[in-house]
Amino acid sequence: xxxxxxxxxxxxxxLSAVAAFAALPGRGQSQAxxxxxxxxxxxxxxxxSQPQAGVKLTAAIHESRPANAxxxxxxxxxxxxxxxxxxxxxxxxxxxxxxxxxxGWYLYTSLIGGLLDTTDEAxxxxxxxxxxxxxxxxxxxxxxxxxxxxxxxxxxxxxxARIKSRAYPQPSxxxxxxxxxxxxxxxxxxxxxxxxxxxxxxxxxxxxxVADPSLxxxxxxxxxxxxxxxxxxxxxxxxxxxxxxxxxxxxxxAGRAGLAVNSPHFxxxxxxxxxxxxxxxxxxxxxxxxxxTPAYQWLVRNAGKFGFRPxxxxxWHWEYVGxxxxxxxxxxxxxx
Ligand SMILES: [Zn+2]
Numbered sequence: 119x120x121x122x123x124x125x126x127x128x129x130x131x132x133l134s135a136v137a138a139f140a141a142l143p144g145r146g147q148s149q150a151x152x153x154x155x156x157x158x159x160x161x162x163x164x165x166x167s168q169p170q171a172g173v174k175l176t177a178a179i180h181e182s183r184p185a186n187a188x189x190x191x192x193x194x195x196x197x198x199x200x201x202x203x204x205x206x207x208x209x210x211x212x213x214x215x216x217x218x219x220x221x222g223w224y225l226y227t228s229l230i231g232g233l234l235d236t237t238d239e240a241x242x243x244x245x246x247x248x249x250x251x252x253x254x255x256x257x258x259x260x261x262x263x264x265x266x267x268x269x270x271x272x273x274x275x276x277x278x279a280r281i282k283s284r285a286y287p288q289p290s291x292x293x294x295x296x297x298x299x300x301x302x303x304x305x306x307x308x309x310x311x312x313x314x315x316x317x318x319x320x321x322x323x324x325x326x327x328v329a330d331p332s333l334x335x336x337x338x339x340x341x342x343x344x345x346x347x348x349x350x351x352x353x354x355x356x357x358x359x360x361x362x363x364x365x366x367x368x369x370x371x372a373g374r375a376g377l378a379v380n381s382p383h384f385x386x387x388x389x390x391x392x393x394x395x396x397x398x399x400x401x402x403x404x405x406x407x408x409x410x411t412p413a414y415q416w417l418v419r420n421a422g423k424f425g426f427r428p429x430x431x432x433x434w435h436w437e438y439v440g441x442x443x444x445x446x447x448x449x450x451x452x453x454x
Contacts, residue, residue, distance in 0.1 A: 313386030
């Protein structure tokens with residue numbers, strides 16, 4: 119009886135040793151690697167055609183993942199169908215925002231590229247691959263297709279990074295910026311106020327833009343934007359509740375996507391900057407023009423470094439959230 123138990127034990131031990139040997143991740147590595155051919159899945163075929171031993175078959179299947187270079191090209195070819203879908207969804211996707219029907223996401227490709235950390239064209243396999251990585255991180259199916267579910271997730275990511283507070287600044291926190299820094303230099307004093315920290319951040323950002331020769335901004339000898347230069351000048355900054363109400367009454371049918379009742383401009387930290395076209399017109403044709411300008415694309419790439427976050431729907435509207443509050447994780451108050 120004791121012998122039988124011992125034999126059973128030894129058999130079990132031997133079987134588990136074989137199993138462990140077969141499961142070793144590195145088994146067959148050099149063999150499969152040496153015979154690697156350029157095609158996508160040579161190892162699996164080889165394993166099927168040479169089923170010499172159970173151990174070897176298992177090892178070969180473990181090794182069926184191709185080397186890095188061919189993995190990348192296999193990935194991209196896997197995203198060809200997603201890329202072609204994206205090419206049409208970019209113009210055609212039906213979705214809604216602020217109670218208004220929207221069409222396509224072509225107006226947001228710069229912001230989307232920033233989110234996905236890719237410069238690949240929206241209709242390319244590289245873009246679809248980058249999107250699928252982002253989708254995976256966001257807990258979505260990693261299809262590489264920018265459908266409505268993915269777009270809504272992107273919108274909530276952008277919206278979540280904006281300032282939450284609508285608190286009025288103390289009068290002592292506001293500075294009055296000089297008329298020359300405004301798109302309309304005739305704007306009265308009370309409409310040229312900015313919260314001091316937001317204004318300082320804007321000036322630092324502007325200095326960086328002025329120093330970037332690719333923007334070709336007209337500047338004075340002292341490094342300020344020239345009077346005739348309109349790009350990146352301030353269109354609108356702090357607004358009082360009274361002034362916002364006047365603006366709204368001039369636009370009675372603006373709808374929810376129009377002028378906000380509870381505007382972030384109340385904080386003195388929201389700046390509308392000139393990025394081309396009609397300064398603050400949400401018509402698609404106007405925004406299509408604005409998102410193509412070097413000034414806007416520079417802001418998308420650089421404004422975050424200075425503590426500014428975009429309002430994705432209005433290319434001109436940027437909000438100072440503070441350099442130490444990067445990533446949109448802050449929760450300053452609740453909008454009411
Ligand atoms: Zn604004």
